[in-house]
């Protein structure tokens with residue numbers, strides 16, 4: 014049965030995963046879908062699905078990323094993963110995908126570090142001030158060096174890194190991370206092919222000094238970025254509790270002043286659950302973006318702001334058109350304001366034509382869900398649009414707005 018989706022926007026994350034080819038974007042995304050699939054399953058049937066065999070799960074759920082936008086759930090948060098093209102040939106496509114997401118995870122190879130394509134996409138993301146985290150992947154590989162990759166992130170990307178974890182062990186002996194926010198160790202013991210969770214332990218004695226050094230760096234970097242933290246730090250030193258620190262990391266990340274850095278090996282299932290937690294904790298919800306600025310149809314000089322609320326007039330941007338083997342042509346749209354309703358009529362304000370919205374779907378890793386209506390902040394696939402191309406705006410006919418200018422690319426999103 015079709016459902017209405019006007020979720021609490023605070024619980025939504027529209028994110029992209031960006032990477033140089035081969036850094037592990039596909040593997041990281043698949044592991045995210047695997048772990049979020051487990052929670053989905055447990056929540057649904059209470060059958061202890063988490064202990065199911067990895068391959069069985071994978072086959073049963075048909076885990077693949079075939080969609081321009083895939084929705085999953087993690088700890089009561091809805092994460093929409095928007096496919097960000099890794100190749101640089103289609104700059105407009107990359108920029109358009111950067112527009113429809115609110116935050117991103119940049120995946121780096123633990124051996125190769127920052128590679129040329131990552132630099133290009135990173136620069137494009139700078140243009141839109143997209144809040145970003147980094148995941149240093151492939152720490153199990155021979156020659157992997159977390160600290161060298163962090164250096165290359167500083168040197169080549171001119172970023173202010175906020176190291177939230179340091180690795181425990183190296184290469185084949187990489188077993189977990191020291192969490193510098195909670196000041197504990199998260200360790201994956203034994204075989205991780207079954208997708209089991211980490212165990213929380215004390216920080217290993219041989220890493221105590223390094224952990225203290227990096228904790229100090231973390232707090233000092235945050236203090237530079239955040240006046241509240243600076244004030245307390247100068248008066249009382251590092252007496253921060255976990256919620257205070259997390260809130261400050263979130264503020265500094267959303268302001269695009271720092272990039273939190275996490276690490277692990279997606280392939281060996283180490284580090285992905287803390288990455289999901291960090292996506293929820295530190296990347297923006299659609300409400301963290303003030304709104305989107307468009308313009309009056311036919312008049313690029315007159316700007317119009319649409320806020321992320323279902324009470325505003327509809328505005329939505331078509332960002333990808335795909336051919337689905339079962340459904341035919343699907344148009345992926347991000348709804349910025351108002352509501353999009355199946356069966357309704359809207360104006361394509363980019364070409365002036367009326368469009369009827371056929372069916373509306375939310376795409377999951379292994380299924381699609383038909384929905385009756387969808388609110389601001391969401392990303393869905395629409396069936397039945399005839400004359401809508403990528404970059405076109407769908408709007409309320411009585412209060413039209415055009416979101417993408419004829420001279421796109423140009424940065425238009427401002428973060429609160």
Ligand code: GDP
Pocket residue numbers: 032033034035036037038039040041150151152153154277278279280281
């Ligand atoms: P993408 O091109 O960025 O999507 O990269 P893929 O996810 O396809 O990974 C490229 C290759 O690296 C594949 O052969 C993966 O199995 C491998 N790979 C991905 N993550 C890891 C990892 O954490 N450790 C190791 N050793 N290999 C990995």
